[in-house]
Amino acid sequence: MKRRALRRAALCLAISRYTVERARPFCDLSGAHVLPLALEERPPEGAVELDLISQAGTGFLLMVGRMAASERYKGHDEVLEALVRLPGARLVVAGEGDDRFRLQGRAAELGLQKRVLFTGFVSEATLAELYRRSAAFVLPSLGEGFGLVYLEAMRAGKPCIAARGSAAEEVVADGTTGFLVDREAAGALPDALGRLLAHPELARRMGEAGRQRWREQFSFARFQAGLRPLLAELALSAGRTA
Missing domain, CATH: 3.40.50.2000 (Glycogen Phosphorylase B;)
Structure with a gap:
């Protein structure tokens, strides 16, 4: 089921090149875009123990x-x-x-x-x-x-x-x-x-x-900058096939 979902996916994102390589024996992620995780600017606030x-x-x-x-x-x-x-x-x-x-x-x-x-x-x-x-x-x-x-x-x-x-x-x-x-x-x-x-x-x-x-x-701004064009291309592609 997971392999079928990957084959049918219009966009595939991976959090690291390492993940792409580890997944290679199980599925083809050659078309995946690597977009590293990000972390917010400030650590969470709250009561400290x-x-x-x-x-x-x-x-x-x-x-x-x-x-x-x-x-x-x-x-x-x-x-x-x-x-x-x-x-x-x-x-x-x-x-x-x-x-x-x-x-x-x-x-x-x-x-x-x-x-x-x-x-x-x-x-x-x-x-x-x-x-x-x-x-x-x-x-x-x-x-x-x-x-x-x-x-x-x-x-x-x-x-x-x-x-x-x-x-x-x-x-x-x-x-x-x-x-x-x-x-x-x-x-x-x-x-x-x-x-x-x-x-x-x-x-x-x-x-x-x-x-x-x-x-x-690895800031959120960098993450958004990497994700935005991918989503734009996805939307454009969806419009072409609609």
């Missing part, structure tokens, strides 16, 4: 994403293992899911229970404050179709650590707005994280570059 924010403190590594047993490609285990090699570094993991308790147990096995805070579900306003207080954002996922959380971190002026071979390559500018790491390369993830933690000025510069990249390439 002050007790949680107090526990988190500042200067921590932040990871945001669902913790599902079916989505272990996100890299939670790899980040915990990287933290072992970064004495003194702290990690805040925001999100919920059926794999949370296993990950908490894994953190305890690694002796990280005092350095890792699992927040569970948090409000959008609380999440925005966590981004603001963090030192860097990390999500070495190998399965995101785009990864809106990278834009959230960039909007907050934070450098991002992501994985090569993923859609993040289209969002994170390696060496400019953060680092892309090879998850299979021993030491690559802790080395990248350690570099940002050890060099706050580098992290600040990368974060500012990320904020600028978000404004220039």
